[in-house]
Amino acid sequence: xxxxxxxxxxxxxxxxxxxxxxxxxxxxxxxxxxxxxxxxxxxxxxxxxxxxxxxxxxxxxxxxxxxxxxxxxxxxxxxxxxxxxxxxxxxxxxxxxxxxxxxxxxxxxxxxxxxxxxxxxxxxxxxxxxxxxxxxxxxxxxxxxxxxxxxxxxxxxxxxxxxxxxxxxxxxxxxxxxxxxxxxxxxxxxxxxxxxxxxxxxxxxxxxxxxxxxxxxxxxxxxxxxxxxxxxxxxxxxxxxxxxxxxxxxxxxxxxxxxxxxxxxxxxxxxxxxxx
Amino acid sequence: xxxxxxxxxxxxxxxxxxxxxxxxxxxxxxxxxxxxxxxxxxxxxxxxxxxxxxxxxxxxxxxxxxxxxxxxxxxxxxxxxxxxxxxxxxxxxxxxxxxxxxxxxxxxxxxxxxxxxxxxxxxxxxxxxxxxxxxxxxxxxxxxxxxxxxxxxxxxxxxxxxxxxxxxxxxxxxxxxxxxxxxxxxxxxxxxxxxxxxxxxxxxxxxxxxxxxxxxxxxxxxxxxxxxxxxxxxxxxxxxxxxxxxxxxxxxxxxxxxxxxxxxxxxxxxxxxxxxxxxxxxxxxxxxxxxxxxxxxxxxxxxxxxxxxxxxxxxxxxxxxxxxxxxxxxxxxxxxxxxxxxxxxxxxxxxxxxxxxxxxxxxxxxxxxxxxxxxxxxxxxxxxxxxxxxxxxxxxxxxxxxxxxxxxxxxxxxxxxxxxxxxxxxxxxxxxxxxxxxxxxxxxxxxxxxxxxxxxxxxxxxxxxxxxxxx
Numbered sequence: 001x002x003x004x005x006x007x008x009x010x011x012x013x014x015x016x017x018x019x020x021x022x023x024x025x026x027x028x029x030x031x032x033x034x035x036x037x038x039x040x041x042x043x044x045x046x047x048x049x050x051x052x053x054x055x056x057x058x059x060x061x062x063x064x065x066x067x068x069x070x071x072x073x074x075x076x077x078x079x080x081x082x083x084x085x086x087x088x089x090x091x092x093x094x095x096x097x098x099x100x101x102x103x104x105x106x107x108x109x110x111x112x113x114x115x116x117x118x119x120x121x122x123x124x125x126x127x128x129x130x131x132x133x134x135x136x137x138x139x140x141x142x143x144x145x146x147x148x149x150x151x152x153x154x155x156x157x158x159x160x161x162x163x164x165x166x167x168x169x170x171x172x173x174x175x176x177x178x179x180x181x182x183x184x185x186x187x188x189x190x191x192x193x194x195x196x197x198x199x200x201x202x203x204x205x206x207x208x209x210x211x212x213x214x215x216x217x218x219x220x221x222x223x224x225x226x227x228x229x230x231x232x233x234x235x236x237x238x239x240x241x242x243x244x245x246x247x248x249x250x251x252x253x254x255x256x257x258x259x260x261x262x263x264x265x266x267x268x269x270x271x272x273x274x275x276x
Numbered sequence: 277x278x279x280x281x282x283x284x285x286x287x288x289x290x291x292x293x294x295x296x297x298x299x300x301x302x303x304x305x306x307x308x309x310x311x312x313x314x315x316x317x318x319x320x321x322x323x324x325x326x327x328x329x330x331x332x333x334x335x336x337x338x339x340x341x342x343x344x345x346x347x348x349x350x351x352x353x354x355x356x357x358x359x360x361x362x363x364x365x366x367x368x369x370x371x372x373x374x375x376x377x378x379x380x381x382x383x384x385x386x387x388x389x390x391x392x393x394x395x396x397x398x399x400x401x402x403x404x405x406x407x408x409x410x411x412x413x414x415x416x417x418x419x420x421x422x423x424x425x426x427x428x429x430x431x432x433x434x435x436x437x438x439x440x441x442x443x444x445x446x447x448x449x450x451x452x453x454x455x456x457x458x459x460x461x462x463x464x465x466x467x468x469x470x471x472x473x474x475x476x477x478x479x480x481x482x483x484x485x486x487x488x489x490x491x492x493x494x495x496x497x498x499x500x501x502x503x504x505x506x507x508x509x510x511x512x513x514x515x516x517x518x519x520x521x522x523x524x525x526x527x528x529x530x531x532x533x534x535x536x537x538x539x540x541x542x543x544x545x546x547x548x549x550x551x552x553x554x555x556x557x558x559x560x561x562x563x564x565x566x567x568x569x570x571x572x573x574x575x576x577x578x579x580x581x582x583x584x585x586x587x588x589x590x591x592x593x594x595x596x597x598x599x600x601x602x603x604x605x606x607x608x609x610x611x612x613x614x615x616x617x618x619x620x621x622x623x624x625x626x627x628x629x630x631x632x633x634x635x636x637x638x639x640x641x642x643x644x645x646x647x648x649x650x651x652x653x654x655x656x657x658x659x660x661x662x663x664x665x666x667x668x669x670x671x672x673x674x675x676x677x678x679x680x681x682x683x684x685x686x687x688x689x690x691x692x693x694x695x696x697x698x699x700x701x702x703x704x705x706x707x708x709x710x711x712x713x714x715x716x717x718x719x720x721x722x723x724x725x726x727x728x729x730x731x732x733x734x735x736x737x738x739x740x741x742x743x744x745x746x747x
Contacts, residue, residue: 027498086499216548217454255533263561266559
C-alpha cells in the first residue's frame with residue numbers, strides 16, 4: 001500500500017497527489033511513468049510522474065478526472081492508501097544537447113510537461129513553455145512553469161486568460177520569428193499533438209510527443225499500447241512513451257484510444273447509480 | 277482380481293453448463309475413485325515415471341501412501357520434490373511425461389498420476405495439512421546458509437520453486453514480482469476454469485510459510501537493478517521472468533480495435549478479472565464472432581474464455597492440420613466439446629476493418645507439403661483460395677518472446693539471438709551468482725519444465741554459496 005501524504009486541487013477536475021513511494025522516487029527521471037491500481041477491483045492506469053524527491057521518497061502524480069478510475073483516485077485524501085503503484089516505467093527523455101527548447105502542454109498534459117520543463121532548464125537549455133486550456137480555471141502549474149521557463153505563454157480557448165486561441169498560434173509565431181529552436185516537445189490531447197507535429201514538420205524542427213495509450217501491465221507483456229511509428233509496431237510502455245512526432249500514426253492512435261468508450265461509460269454510470 | 281484397463285474417469289461439468297461459467301471443469305476424484313485408480317499402479321521396480329517427471333516426484337511412494345490411507349504422508353512425499361502439487365496435478369502435460377513412460381501404459385491406459393496428485397494435494401489443502409512438516413524441513417537446512425540473502429526475480433512457477441527450495445536450505449529469500457499479484461502465468465495466463473486462483477493463492481501461501489518474502493510491484497531492471505540487489509547484500513540472484521512479449525502476425529489490420537494478443541486478452545480476464553466486469557473495472561470486448569489464431573494451449577485457453585464471455589461462434593484458425601496442433605489433446609477435446617470450431621489449414625493474410633474495428637479476417641487455404649525443420653509437414657499456400665471470415669474479435673496466440681526489460685537493463689548478461697538468457701547446465705548465466713530458468717531461458721514451454729529449472733538452479737545456488745563461503 002502507498003500512502004497519500006499531500007493532496008492539492010489544481011483545477012476543478014485536476015488533482016495532484018504526493019505519495020510515499022521511495023523505491024520509485026529513487027529511480028524516476030523526467031518522462032517516466034507509473035501504473036497504479038486504486039483498489040482491489042480497480043484497473044491498472046498509467047500516469048506520468050510529475051515530480052519526485054529522492055530524499056523524502058515522495059512522488060507526485062497529477063491527473064485529470066476523465067473516467068471512473070481517475071474520479072475514484074480524485075476522491076482519495078491525505079492519509080488514504082493506494083493499493084498498488086509500480087514504476088518507474090518507460091524510457092526517460094534524453095535532455096542533453098539542446099540549446100533552445102519549446103515545450104507545449106494542453107490541458108492536463110501540462111502536468112506531464114512540467115518535469116521536462118524543469119529537466120531542460122536544469123540541463124541549461126533556453127526553455128520556452130506554452131500551456132493552454134479551455135478556460136482560465138483549467139490552467140495549472142503556472143507558478144512552477146514560470147520558475148523554470150525563460151519565457152512562458154498561456155492560451156485559453158475562450159480568451160478568459162492569456163492569449164485567446166490555441167497553443168499552436170504561439171508556436172507558429174515562434175517558428176516564424178526564431179530559427180534557432182532545436183527541439184519541440186508536445187504533450188496533450190491527440191488532435192493538439194497532431195497539429196503541433198504537422199506544423200513543426202513544415203519548419204523541419206525535431207519534435208517529440210508523449211503518448212497516453214491504453215495499457216494493462218505496462219511492462220511490454222500485453223501489447224495493448226501498440227502504436228505505429230515510422231511504419232513499425234512499437235509498444236508505448238517499453239519503447240516510449242515519447243516518440244518522434246513526425247513518425248507517429250495519429251489517426252490509428254486516436255482510433256485505439258476510443259476502443260473502450262462504451263465500457264468506460266458503463267462502469268461510470270453503474271458507479272453513479274450505486275451512489276444514488 | 278484383474279486390473280482395470282482404463283484410467284478411472286474424472287467427473288466434470290457438462291459442456292453446455294460449463295460454457296456459462298468460469299468454474300473449474302473437472303471435479304477431481306472422490307476418495308473411492310482415487311483408491312480404485314491407485315490400485316492400478318504396478319509398483320514396478322525401475323519406476324520409469326519418476327524419471328519422466330521433470331522434478332522427480334517419488335510417484336510410486338506417494339501412491340503407496342495413498343493406498344495405505346495416509347494422505348498427509350502422500351502429500352509430504354510429493355512436496356519433497358514439488359512445491360506446487362495442486363497446480364501440477366491440473367496443468368502438467370502428464371501424457372508427455374510421467375504417464376508416457378508408465379509400464380501400465382504399454383498395454384493399457386497408464387495410471388492417472390496427474391489426477392492422483394491433484395487428489396492428494398486438494399485433500400490436504402482443504403484440511404490445512406498441505407504445509408511441509410517441520411521434521412522434513414529441519415532435515416533440509418544447511419547450517420552454513422542460514423540467514424544469508426538470496427534474491428528471486430519473478431513469482432511464476434520457476435521463481436516460486438527456486439524460492440521455496442532456497443528457503444528450505446535456510447536462506448533468507450526475497451521474491452521481486454513486477455505485477456500486483458503472485459503466480460506469473462498461473463495468474464495472468466491460465467484461466468480460472470483450468471486453474472482456480474484460490475488454488476494458486478494457497479500454494480503461494482504455503483511457500484510464504486517457508487519464510488519467503490514476496491515484494492510485489494517491483495520491476496527489476498527499472499525499479500531496482502541486479503547490481504543494486506548485490507549491493508544490498510543478496511549473494512545470489514535467480515531470474516525467472518518468463519516469456520512475456522507477445523508475437524504478432526505482421527499482417528495488415530493487426531492494430532485495428534478488436535485485435536488482441538492472447539496475453540492481453542487473458543491478462544484482462546484472469547489477472548484483472550474482466551469476466552466479473554463491471555464489478556471489476558477492467559473491460560474486455562468479445563462480440564459474437566471470435567477467431568483465435570494459433571493452436572497451442574494458450575490458444576485453447578483464449579478460445580474457451582471467449583466462449584464463456586458470451587461469444588456465439590469461436591474459431592481456431594491454424595495454418596497446419598489437426599495432428600500438428602501443439603495443444604494438449606485434452607485441451608483440444610475440451611474446446612471441441614464446448615463448440616469451438618477448428619478452421620485448420622488456413623493462414624490469416626489480412627484483417628479488414630470497418631470504422632476502425634475488426635470486421636473480417638482474410639484467410640488463405642493451405643495444404644501440407646514435405647516435412648520442415650521442426651519435423652512437421654510444411655503448410656503450402658493454395659493459389660486463389662482466399663476467403664473472408666466475418667468477425668468481431670481476433671486473438672493472436674502464436675507465442676511469446678522473452679521480455680527484454682530485465683536483460684537490456686542488466687550488465688554482462690549474455691542472451692541468445694532470440695533474446696533468451698544463456699545458461700549452463702547448472703542454470704548459471706554469464707554472470708557469477710546469477711542464475712536463470714523457465715521460459716526466459718527456453719522460450720515458451722511448460723509450467724513443470726520451468727519448475728524443474730527453478731529446482732536445478734536452487735540446488736546449484738546452494739553449492740555456489742557453500743563454495744563461496746569456504747574462500
